[in-house]
Amino acid sequence: MTLLEVRNVHLAIGGVELIRDLSFSIDTAQRLGLIGESGSGKSLAALAIMGLLPYRSTVSGSIRLSDQELVGLDERRYSKLRGDRIAMIFQEPMTSLNPLMRIGKQIGEVLRIHEGLSRPASYAQATALLERVGFDQPAQQARAFPHQLSGGQRQRVMIAMAIACNPDIVLADEPTTALDVTVQAQVLDLLAELTSEHGCALMLISHDLAVVANVCDHIQVMYGGAIVESATTSELTHFAEHPYTRALLATSRGLDDLDNESFGQLPTIAGTVPQAGQFPPGCTYRGRCERESYQCQTPPVVTGTTHQVRCWHPYGSSSEGA
Numbered sequence: 001m002t003l004l005e006v007r008n009v010h011l012a013i014g015g016v017e018l019i020r021d022l023s024f025s026i027d028t029a030q031r032l033g034l035i036g037e038s039g040s041g042k043s044l045a046a047l048a049i050m051g052l053l054p055y056r057s058t059v060s061g062s063i064r065l066s067d068q069e070l071v072g073l074d075e076r077r078y079s080k081l082r083g084d085r086i087a088m089i090f091q092e093p094m095t096s097l098n099p100l101m102r103i104g105k106q107i108g109e110v111l112r113i114h115e116g117l118s119r120p121a122s123y124a125q126a127t128a129l130l131e132r133v134g135f136d137q138p139a140q141q142a143r144a145f146p147h148q149l150s151g152g153q154r155q156r157v158m159i160a161m162a163i164a165c166n167p168d169i170v171l172a173d174e175p176t177t178a179l180d181v182t183v184q185a186q187v188l189d190l191l192a193e194l195t196s197e198h199g200c201a202l203m204l205i206s207h208d209l210a211v212v213a214n215v216c217d218h219i220q221v222m223y224g225g226a227i228v229e230s231a232t233t234s235e236l237t238h239f240a241e242h243p244y245t246r247a248l249l250a251t252s253r254g255l256d257d258l259d260n261e262s263f264g265q266l267p268t269i270a271g272t273v274p275q276a277g278q279f280p281p282g283c284t285y286r287g288r289c290e291r292e293s294y295q296c297q298t299p300p301v302v303t304g305t306t307h308q309v310r311c312w313h314p315y316g317s318s319s320e321g322a
């Protein structure tokens with residue numbers, strides 16, 4: 001059943017168009033990955049869903065959570081949804097945790113506001129949540145301030161806060177990028193385990209295809225403010241059709257080769273993502289694409305149903321001639 005439906009969303013900040021025609025949906029309890037290079041618009045997409053866009057943002061289109069339209073929703077109603085039905089985990093927990101408040105109290109506050117729990121009951125539940133996310137001495141650790149915890153522990157606190165009120169969906173924006181690789185894997189496992197335990201959908205944002213492929217059942221690739229390809233994880237990693245997705249796969253496989261010490265030249269994607277507001281007319285991947293033609297000066301349309309691609313000359317299509 002569809003939980004979140006984003007349709008034809010365009011977003012501009014100060015008149016600069018940063019997200020173009022964003023459309024996707026997430027089903028109840030589904031795990032969707034959103035990947036793309038820095039500046040492709042991943043965080044803005046999540047902030048648009050959370051209603052946390054910067055000043056001077058204008059949004060058009062529709063974002064529906066079950067039957068509720070979120071575009072244009074007033075702040076009073078939005079703040080009731082945040083934490084309760086939609087929760088977000090940010091890349092750097094120090095920016096979202098209150099440095100002056102003990103972590104047990106911070107988690108408890110979410111429960112007091114949204115669930116109406118008393119102070120002692122919310123604190124007890126916060127301590128139980130800390131235990132669930134892997135703190136070995138939760139009663140003691142609940143009294144810690146954020147700066148007394150490691151990066152991995154802080155991110156566990158964020159996960160505890162995110163799931164505290166059993167939200168319908170958690171948006172996790174690069175939740176492990178600041179952590180070392182072993183802690184990264186533990187935190188991602190915990191996130192996947194807890195969201196499925198709570199029947200909660202997950203949108204995992206990352207620039208790392210391998211991270212997303214390990215956790216998500218469906219992946220969307222974003223480039224230049226638009227989704228260029230969307231498919232199941234297996235389909236996308238084995239039969240990518242968009243030239244940009246194929247280049248991303250080649251670079252991550254190149255890294256695997258490095259691990260196997262059988263490497264030659266590490267593959268790279270030539271050029272850089274255009275600056276916001278300086279996208280070329282037509283397809284935003286023009287100038288970096290090996291399959292570009294005159295037709296690409298016109299914006300490509302999305303084709304496919306379960307496997308969607310936004311490209312005039314995708315790999316595997318009949319126009320490829322191979």
Ligand SMILES: Nc1ncnc2c1ncn2[C@@H]1O[C@H](COP(=O)(O)OP(=O)(O)OP(=O)(O)O)[C@@H](O)[C@H]1O
Pocket residue numbers: 013018036037038039040041042043044045054207275276
């Ligand atoms: N507050 C803002 N004002 C103006 N432009 C912004 C603002 N926030 C983001 N942008 C621009 O919007 C584009 C998309 O930014 P966004 O943060 O969504 O990228 P991202 O895909 O999350 O990148 P990263 O992987 O680096 O986190 C970028 O070009 C960025 O410079």
Ligand code: SF4
Pocket residue numbers: 242243244283284285286287289290291292293296300310311312313314
């Ligand atoms: S539309 Fe054209 S430029 Fe864009 S990705 Fe497809 S082939 Fe490349």
Ligand SMILES: [Mg+2]
Pocket residue numbers: 042043044173
């Ligand atoms: Mg980001």
